[in-house]
Amino acid sequence: MSASHISSSPSPANHSNALSSGLHPQTKLALAGQQTDGAYKSVSLPIYQTAIFRFDDTDGKPQYDYSRSGNPTRAALESTIAELEGGAGAVCVASGMAAVATVLALYDVGSHIVCSHDCYGGTERLLTWYQKQGKLDVTYADLTDPINLSLALRPETKAVWVETPSNPLNRIIDLRKVGEIANDSKIDLIVDNTFLSPLLQRPIDFGANFVVHSTTKYLNGHSDVVGGAVIARTAEDHVRVHFAANATGATSAPFDSWLVLRGLKTLPIRLRQHQENAQTVARYLESHSQVKKVFYPGLESHEGHELAKSQQAGFGGMVSFEVIGDASAVRALLTSTRVFTLAESLGGVESLIEQPATMSHASMRPEAREEAGITRNVIRLSVGIEHIDDLIADLEQALEVARCSSNTLKTKALATHV
Ligand SMILES: *Cc1c(COP(=O)(O)O)cnc(C)c1O
16 A cells, blocks of 8 residues: 555545435434445444455556545545535544644645634644744634624735634624625635534534534534544535545544444434533523623523524533632532533533633633633533433532632631731
């Protein structure tokens, strides 16, 4: 097998599986990957755990020749995700960061990128590194006011990178307006859609050229795979993304692809429960005396509530809040939950709790973190699909532990002063 193996063509969105038009996404997902096995007609998609495929002769190339370039299991996942997002095609890669890097690889050295100022910490870290190396120039802007995009534009600006809702504060960016500015300025709109999934938001409908996912999160949904996807609006861009992923070797393994496709089948019902629980948790926190502020777009009090309603099909399962108390109170809260697990990441069936400043966003420059408003009192919840009563009871007892811990310290401090 030659080392310069970069010629296979990408899998088109209409890969032969059971996805057909006219069906609801929930039905399409339940059937995804079926009818790919011509040999034995297995109902579950086979895992083509092979690196290579046999050539019949040297006259033509088989549909698949080498799994970095193309693999039937990955292709079934790619066509499913592409159709969900409404793109011409998708490429599945080894992680969300591989997806970010694959899109960024499309831009020439010296290109300028405008990025929403509170993007995922890993994205900020990669962009900062590329900037240091002189590969890309980056401006971070608060894109909740789209005027800041117009102000940041330069002749060499090639793309705007948007995350909405943002991580961890759930700020909402107006995709329609940002899409219009990007289109008028002839720059690409790239949207990281990880927080919502295509069932709750379809950036391509607002003019996005590329959509990025960490499939590690909601799309797989079981916290057992690290994966990513890039969806391109046009067939031409899909070819470019496939070239980049194949050339750098970022593509996803067959088994991981299979797991993500299996996870996708239950995405609609998982999301329904995530959202229902998140809405109840957000309301509960909003009424709690230990909580200063809740960041959830499903609350009428949230700044972006109306905008979220107009561009999303739901408010998602991520809830952040600012807890009242000193460092020891925050620590007590984070370490005393029993149902919520103290861990980074999000989008799995199990509920997670974390402190963005020291965990998920630790890789961000401290100034960038501060600018984005991510203080140590900000707590992020990925609300899972457990019974809501258990979730509320768990938060109730943990907030009580936090309150007591804060008070104990104050009493101690007073005692020493006396
Ligand atoms: C997790 C995440 C990523 C990175 O994905 P990995 O799979 O961890 O590499 C990118 N963007 C967002 C919004 C994420 O939550």
